[in-house]
Amino acid sequence: MAAEQAAQLPRRIIKETQKLISEPAPGISASPSEENLRYFNVMILGPQQSPYEGGVFKLELFLPEDYPMAPPKVRFLTKIYHPNIDKLGRICLDILKDKWSPALQIRTVLLSIQALLSAPNPDDPLADQIAKHWKENEKEAIATARQWTSMYAQN
Amino acid sequence: MPQPYQYRPVPQQPYGPGQFGQPPRPVQTQECQTTATVRNQVNLRKQTLALEKTAQPGVFNITFSFDASTPCRVTTFVCAREDVTRSCRITSPFPAAPAVSYPKGLNHKFPGPGVSGHVINTVRAPARELTSVTSDVFPVVIRLEALNADIAAGAAGTSDAHSLSSLEPGCELPAWVQSQTTYARLVKEDDGAWGLRVIKQKIWVKGTAYELQEIYGMEQGKPGGSAEDGYEDVDGNECVICMSAPRDTTALPCRHMCMCHSCASALKTQTNKCPICRNEIESLLHIKISSKPPAAAAAADGAAAASSQAPA
Numbered sequence: 001m002a003a004e005q006a007a008q009l010p011r012r013i014i015k016e017t018q019k020l021i022s023e024p025a026p027g028i029s030a031s032p033s034e035e036n037l038r039y040f041n042v043m044i045l046g047p048q049q050s051p052y053e054g055g056v057f058k059l060e061l062f063l064p065e066d067y068p069m070a071p072p073k074v075r076f077l078t079k080i081y082h083p084n085i086d087k088l089g090r091i092c093l094d095i096l097k098d099k100w101s102p103a104l105q106i107r108t109v110l111l112s113i114q115a116l117l118s119a120p121n122p123d124d125p126l127a128d129q130i131a132k133h134w135k136e137n138e139k140e141a142i143a144t145a146r147q148w149t150s151m152y153a154q155n
Numbered sequence: 156m157p158q159p160y161q162y163r164p165v166p167q168q169p170y171g172p173g174q175f176g177q178p179p180r181p182v183q184t185q186e187c188q189t190t191a192t193v194r195n196q197v198n199l200r201k202q203t204l205a206l207e208k209t210a211q212p213g214v215f216n217i218t219f220s221f222d223a224s225t226p227c228r229v230t231t232f233v234c235a236r237e238d239v240t241r242s243c244r245i246t247s248p249f250p251a252a253p254a255v256s257y258p259k260g261l262n263h264k265f266p267g268p269g270v271s272g273h274v275i276n277t278v279r280a281p282a283r284e285l286t287s288v289t290s291d292v293f294p295v296v297i298r299l300e301a302l303n304a305d306i307a308a309g310a311a312g313t314s315d316a317h318s319l320s321s322l323e324p325g326c327e328l329p330a331w332v333q334s335q336t337t338y339a340r341l342v343k344e345d346d347g348a349w350g351l352r353v354i355k356q357k358i359w360v361k362g363t364a365y366e367l368q369e370i371y372g373m374e375q376g377k378p379g380g381s382a383e384d385g386y387e388d389v390d391g392n393e394c395v396i397c398m399s400a401p402r403d404t405t406a407l408p409c410r411h412m413c414m415c416h417s418c419a420s421a422l423k424t425q426t427n428k429c430p431i432c433r434n435e436i437e438s439l440l441h442i443k444i445s446s447k448p449p450a451a452a453a454a455a456d457g458a459a460a461a462s463s464q465a466p467a
Contacts, residue, residue: 012398068396069425102422103395103413103430 009037013063016106028110030061038063042074042110046153047118051145052080055153059089059113061106071100072109081141081148083122083131091116092126193360197223197299199337201353204297206275206341213278215349216271217295222261227301228254229265230324231273234284235296243336243357243364245296245325249280254300254324275341277349285341288354294340295351298325303333303361330362370405370442371431372412394418395430405440406431416441 017037020030027045032038042059046052058077064070074096076089084092095104095112125131134141199221206215217231235247252272257263266273275295277285285294300319310316310331317331328334338354356367372392393415394400400415411431414422419439427436 010397012396015398069421099433101428101430101433102418 012068013038020106025107025111025114027114028107030106030110038067040106044110044114044117046149047114050118051142052082052117052149052153055080055149057117057153061109063106068102068105071096071104072106074109074113079148079152081130081145082117083120083125083127083134083141084116086127090126092124193358193365194224194304195335195358196225196301196304196333197221197227197335199297199299199335199356201337201356204337204339204351204353206349206351209274214274214276216266217273217275217297217351219265219297221263221265221299223257223259223263223299223301225259225301225304225307226257226319227259227299228256228319229273230254230298230300232296232298232325233275234280234292234294235325236292237296237336239364242327242329242362243359244327245298247296247325251324254319256319277341282341286343287340288338293338293354295338297337297339298334299336300328300332300334303331306331306361328359332359333361334359335367368410370410370412372402373405373442396422403442405442406434406436407438407440409434409436412442 017032024030027047028042030040030042032040040061040063042061044057044059046055046057055078057080060075060077062073064073074091076085076091078089079087080089086092091113093112093116095101095109120134122131122134130141133144199219203218203220205218207218209216221229230251232245232247232251233249235245238244238246252274255266255270255273257267275285283289284292288294300322302317302319307317317329319332322329322332335356335358337356339351340354342350342352344350357364358367359365392401394402395413396418397415400417402412402414404414404416404419405412406414406419406429409429409432411429413429413431419441422430423436423439428434429436
């Protein structure tokens with residue numbers, strides 16, 4: 001089944017998958033699902049010195065038919081308190097939208113998401129309430145993010 | 156007949172929120188051109204340009220390696236002014252040392268044994284004029300001249316046959332001369348010693364001057380792009396889109412050679428942005444690189460997209 005699928009998969013996706021497994025980026029793991037080699041189960045460790053430190057965040061990543069001309073679709077499955085991630089896990093990140101370039105890869109996308117956890121940007125919010133909280137009382141918002149991390153991202 | 160690509164500088168694009176919300180528009184009119192080849196008969200290897208101490212304190216020899224596919228000669232100038240309205244004539248307050256002739260050959264070393272006088276005297280010339288370009292005066296100019304092979308072939312055996320030895324160093328370039336001119340300036344290296352840095356290179360072909368522009372991502376034989384050239388994670392010289400076929404197509408005017416021909420064709424139906432820098436692609440240039448010996452690769456390093464210089 002998987003072998004049949006792999007035969008139809010573009011060489012680029014096979015290469016990217018192999019490299020993600022053989023040389024994973026620090027704090028990131030991504031492996032394709034057995035049923036669909038374009039669907040990846042992703043885990044990102046909360047970066048040090050961020051309110052997500054100590055958390056393990058699950059995401060799903062899907063490579064659409066026209067990848068790499070079109071960006072991968074990525075979503076957090078683990079609940080996270082972050083001004084650029086909404087309650088459905090959707091991520092506000094320019095490279096996943098109009099700043100996508102086919103020179104980017106699964107690895108670079110996941111590294112960007114990891115960086116977004118270190119540097120929340122409440123000026124370009126997706127979750128309005130969280131962004132407001134962040135701007136009005138950053139200390140308290142960070143405490144909430146820490147609390148959510150221990151509630152939802154540690155088990 | 157294909158023409159050499161006419162280079163225009165890339166306008167700096169702001170990267171930021173100002174650009175949001177503009178979907179990339181497909182480019183219908185954009186064609187993929189094939190390069191016209193201008194045979195670069197003489198090429199100074201930029202990386203080899205250096206200064207060498209002489210017995211006299213503060214006086215340095217200009218040294219470099221170069222390749223020549225036909226016999227040629229070398230002239231050097233210090234604190235020289237170039238007049239683009241007069242066929243790139245070069246004038247200098249310091250008299251030029253006699254031209255040095257070389258047979259055709261690869262990896263010639265300049266100056267050869269017994270050649271002297273091609274020096275920079277850091278005591279005599281003011282440091283400011285040696286380290287910066289001021290009102291069209293270049294600190295160091297090196298010109299490699301050869302007979303244009305096409306014109307020489309046509310004139311062989313007739314009374315039109317030309318000879319380089321009839322030319323004064325730095326004179327107005329006739330159309331039957333093909334030359335490459337390298338402009339450089341002195342820099343202080345970290346250890347305090349003087350070094351030489353290339354500012355630009357131009358070639359003169361059949362009466363037109365072209366500035367040589369490097370193509371990014373064209374390096375041959377290096378094991379893969381590294382983080383420094385922005386193609387991290389891509390092995391070897393593979394297209395950044397399919398990661399399979401070799402890169403042979405350059406986005407213009409940004410000069411990023413990052414795609415194979417077929418991915419470039421697919422890309423242009425979707426977007427007009429360069430995958431590497433996101434600048435607008437005005438045209439695509441397909442460069443056929445033959446897998447010839449390293450000498451050809453070295454020549455290709457010097458041959459890049461060229462820009463014609465309109466006389467002022």
